[in-house]
Amino acid sequence: MSTQTHDAAEVRTSIEVAATPEHAFEVFTAGMDRWWTRSHHVQSGELKEIGADPFVGGRMWEENDAGEVCTWGRVLVWDPPGVFAFSWLIGPDWQVPAPDAEGSVVTVTFTPTGTGTRVDLVHDRLDAHGPGWENVRAGVGSDGGWPAGLRQLAAAL
Numbered sequence: 001m002s003t004q005t006h007d008a009a010e011v012r013t014s015i016e017v018a019a020t021p022e023h024a025f026e027v028f029t030a031g032m033d034r035w036w037t038r039s040h041h042v043q044s045g046e047l048k049e050i051g052a053d054p055f056v057g058g059r060m061w062e063e064n065d066a067g068e069v070c071t072w073g074r075v076l077v078w079d080p081p082g083v084f085a086f087s088w089l090i091g092p093d094w095q096v097p098a099p100d101a102e103g104s105v106v107t108v109t110f111t112p113t114g115t116g117t118r119v120d121l122v123h124d125r126l127d128a129h130g131p132g133w134e135n136v137r138a139g140v141g142s143d144g145g146w147p148a149g150l151r152q153l154a155a156a157l
Contacts, residue, residue, distance in 0.1 A: 009127040010102075011141035014120040015150040019143040019157040021110040027156055028108060029054065031085055035156040037148055042096050043070055052086065055076060060086050070096045073103065084108045088123065092132030094139070102128045104136070116123045119153065121146055 017024055027034065029052050041047040045064040052075060053059045060073030077085035087103035097103075104125045111118045123146060126137045140146050 006056060006113060009133070009137065010122065010124040011126070011137060011146060012120070012122050013141075013146045013150055015154055015157050016113060016116060016118050017154045018116040021112050021117045024110050024119055024153075024157060025081040028035075028110075028119070028153055029080075031054040035149065035152040037144070037152065042072060042090055043068055052084075053125060060088075072097055073106075076105065077107070081110050083110075088140075090136070091129045101153060102130065104128050104133075119150060121150060 009077075019027070021069045032048050032051055036047075036050045038047050041062050042095045043062060045062040045066050045068075046058065048065050048067075049062045050062045053061070054075075056075055056078050058075040058078070060075065061069055061071050062123070072090050073086045073088050075084075075086050077083050085105060085107040087101040088106050089097035089101040091097060091101060104123060106121065106123045109120045111120070123140050126140075127133045129136050
């Protein structure tokens with residue numbers, strides 16, 4: 001696994017998994033609730049479920065234990081099994097985003113290898129979050145951010 005910040009407003013991380021691109025894509029998207037870090041949510045209470053609607057324009061959403069649902073992103077690319085991209089609307093305050101929030105972009109590619117699939121995740125345009133965007137970069141780029149998410153994805157596969 002490797003994690004890098006090539007550009008001030010970008011985080012890149014990748015991992016090789018012992019699964020086909022089709023299976024890795026399916027678990028990353030439809031199986032998101034199986035690998036997502038349970039403490040990573042923006043609503044009060046406990047995270048009950050997290051998911052992605054399986055089409056361009058669909059929601060990236062979470063539901064808490066009180067049954068409240070919030071949308072924290074939008075699906076931008078749905079091209080199984082190769083590419084999944086979504087907007088990340090959660091800003092530096094790590095709260096439920098406003099409906100008109102500016103977003104960064106997370107692009108995940110699934111490339112076949114001789115032993116499985118290379119999953120590359122690029123979270124860029126982080127400066128779109130405005131003042132304090134560096135806190136978003138620090139959070140998603142930390143070991144407990146996207147790198148932990150990809151390790152948990154690998155474990156779920």
